[in-house]
Amino acid sequence: MVKRTEKRAAPFLPTSRQEMVSLGWSFLDILLVTGDAYVDHPSFGAALIGRHLESLGYRVGILPQPDWRSPEAFLAMGVPRLFVGVTSGAMDSMVNHYTSLGKPRREDHYAEGGLPKARPDRAVLVYVNRIREAMPWVPVVIGGVEASLRRVSHYDFWSNRIRKSVLLDSKATLLVYGMGERAVAEIARRLEAGEDLEGIPGTALYRGQTDFQISRYPEALWLPDHEELEAAAEKLLELAWLMEQQSQPWMQRVLLQRADSRVLILFPPARPLTGQELDRLYALPFSRKPHPRYKGEIPAFTMVRDSVTVVRGCAGGCSFCSIALHQGRVLQSRSKESVLEEIKRLAREKAFSGTISDLGGPSANMYGLGCTSRFKKGKCLRPSCLFPEICAHLSASQEAYTELLTCARGLPGVKHLFVSSGIRHDLALREPEFLELLVRHHVSGHLKVAPEHASSPVLARMRKPSWSLYRAFQDRFRAAAKRAGKELYLVPYLMAGFPGCSMKDMDVLERRLRESGLKPRQVQLFLPTPMTMATAMYWSGMDPSCGEAIYVPRTHRQRKGQLDKLLYWRTARARGTPGSPTRDDDLS
Structure with a gap:
């Protein structure tokens, strides 16, 4: 070297x-x-x-x-x-x-x-x-x-x-x-x-079939061939299920897939970084600035300039989300000392305004969480630690995150510290004290949560908690804001066009929004991204839990019609105006 x-x-x-x-x-x-x-x-x-x-x-x-x-x-x-x-x-x-x-x-x-x-x-x-x-x-x-x-x-x-x-x-x-x-x-x-x-x-890596030696991989698992996937849409459901299982670090089998005259060879996942390794990584000498070659603003940097990442991975396992397939389902948290040291370095910068915009990750309040079962941790096949219910082996306490927020808020030079990356409301509901702390000190005006829908069948396919849990969280949030004497708002992320979601399901969602007094402005239209279970549902038109056919909105008219249900409150004149939340650019 x-x-x-x-x-x-x-x-x-x-x-x-x-x-x-x-x-x-x-x-x-x-x-x-x-x-x-x-x-x-x-x-x-x-x-x-x-x-x-x-x-x-x-x-x-x-x-x-x-x-x-x-x-x-x-x-x-x-x-x-x-x-x-x-x-x-x-x-x-x-x-x-x-x-x-x-x-x-x-x-x-x-x-x-x-x-x-x-x-x-x-x-x-x-x-x-x-x-x-x-x-x-x-x-x-x-x-x-x-x-x-x-x-x-x-x-x-x-x-x-x-x-x-x-x-x-x-x-x-x-x-x-x-x-x-x-x-x-x-x-x-x-x-x-x-x-x-x-x-x-x-x-x-890959090998030509003439160079490929199966004897080198005696315990390998064959995935559906590329040609099988082209011929039978339901095979994508099988592939998605296998990839969800085999993407966990304790699954140590080599995966093989044939495509034309070649064989793709996937070696087992890398071990997640330990807390100490993550600390060392974030202690590297980042300037935390765009390279001097740039004269104009880089919007993504503006959004994260004064933020600090504290956790990797996501235990949610939502069927439409790719985070667990990339970052993994194993939660990896930095030490409190590492996070506080990064904030101190940030506070010493001349341009620092005194506001930490976020202490977060994929879901901020997953910081410090993890599996407590040695047996389950090495063999678990659940795609989600939170659905259909929070796993008994998940240490779901918000104590570590509460302590981190409290310590960080008291550092010299820190005037405000907010949580802007969003939280899991089902976890937050379990500890009223955490929600009180969040509302009193760490919400800048809006708090992001992701109920996604209100129809029970759609939520089940998404692997999301019930609408009643969201309503309970909304009520507690509003009550806590009132006690704190603050005007705060929830920003619920909601989705239209999901596989298995009909206009009747969207009618249910519209009714629930009206009952809750919600007029959503940040909305999503389902986008089938590679390798997720929801994308396999979209392509196959089948429910993976039972193999039955489901309705899939595919045409522009069908998808846009569902989107309009989310925006029931919007007048026709407001559509497409500058700054309107319904421009195509706002749909992810």
């Missing part, structure tokens, strides 16, 4: 040859290509992986949003010694570009000035193709959300067909799925040592 000679890490990882020269570098060990602007903040994946590799002694450069039309653009910093890493960025590029109704989005929050089209459609495929043209002999490793959720054959909403693994389509060397810190470190180590890349946890 080439060790750094600098006593201090660079303020930013280099993005150009000139910046490399200023660091005294004549070459890179690793080049990371990303579809996002480069913000040196731990909420941005390329920065997180780049700083992690830098801490291991590698010379890492970042090529943000390169001109994908030109192979030469990918040679701006020369040919890296070990490998090129490729990610589309924080979002799947197709989700980034198009709304649930298929219309182009007007903004890209991960680009300078919010300007769209800073990355291509299917960015991973395009980037790998250009890199292969520019440096065909260099190993290419793909990762991030787009690669992770397309690691096996999957339904693609935008082309309305089953597509092969993005690894096969791109012909990259290796695919990293999930949170990639362990995998990329091992990839770099092996390439440095001249070792084979076979068998690294959290990765996938």
Whole structure:
């Protein structure tokens, strides 16, 4: 390994040859290509992986949003010694570009000035193709959300067909799925040592069927073949169920999938980072700023500039959500000391306003939670720790998060500390004291929760708690706000167009909204993202719990009709006006 000679890490990882020269570098060990602007903040994946590799002694450069039309653009910093890493960025590029109704989005929050089209459609495929043209002999490793959720054959909403693994389509060397810190470190180590890349946890590769040796994987599990998935839509339900099960770190079987003349080989998931490892990762020397090359605002950075991530993973297992398939269902929390130290560093910044915008993660009040059963923890097949009821083995106490909020609120320089990433209301209901604390000190005006629907059959397919639980939470929240003498509001996330949701179900939701006095402004139209169970329901038209046919709103008219039910209060004149919450850009 080439060790750094600098006593201090660079303020930013280099993005150009000139910046490399200023660091005294004549070459890179690793080049990371990303579809996002480069913000040196731990909420941005390329920065997180780049700083992690830098801490291991590698010379890492970042090529943000390169001109994908030109192979030469990918040679701006020369040919890296070990490998090129490729990610589309924080979002799947197709989700980034198009709304649930298929219309182009007007903004890209991960680009300078919010300007769209800073990355291509299917960015991973395009980037790998250009890199292969520019440096065909260099190993290419793909990762991030787009690669992770397309690691096996999957339904693609935008082309309305089953597509092969993005690894096969791109012909990259290796695919990293999930949170990639362990995998990329091992990839770099092996390439440095001249070792084979076979068998690294959290990765996938492929072999031609003539080169594939089944004897090397005696305990492997065969997934439905790509051709089977194309021929029978219900096979996608089987695949989705297997991927939910096998994506947990205690499931240690190799997965195999045939596609044309090749075999995709998925090695078992990487172990989640321990609390200490997570602490070390977030203690790396991030500047927490956009690279100086940018003069305009990067909207995604503005949203997270003064936020602190405290937990990874999600135990919810909602059927439409991809978080558990990427970050995992195992909750990983940072120590209180690590979080407080990051806030202290943030408070010392000249630009700090005194307000921490969020202490959170996928669901903020999952901080400090985890499975208490050694037996269940190693064998559990439940897709959700919270549905149909909160698992008895889940330590669901909000005590650790309450203590963290209280300690952080009292730090010098911190005037306000809010929870803006949203909470699980079913967990919060179990501890009235937590809700009182939240309302009194940590709600800026609006608190995000996600009941999603009110119809019981739809909620069951979503794996969400009952509407009555939401109503109970709403009543307690309003009462707590009144006791605190504050004017606070809930922001309930609600969804239309879900598989199995009919207009009768939307009528139920509309009635419940009227009864609750709710006029939702932030609404979602179901978007079938790769690899989720809900997407398998959408494609197959079947309920996975019983195998029966279900109604699926597919046409623009059907989907838009359901959306209008959510916005019952809106006048015809308000539709489409500037700033209206019903513009296509607001539908995710």
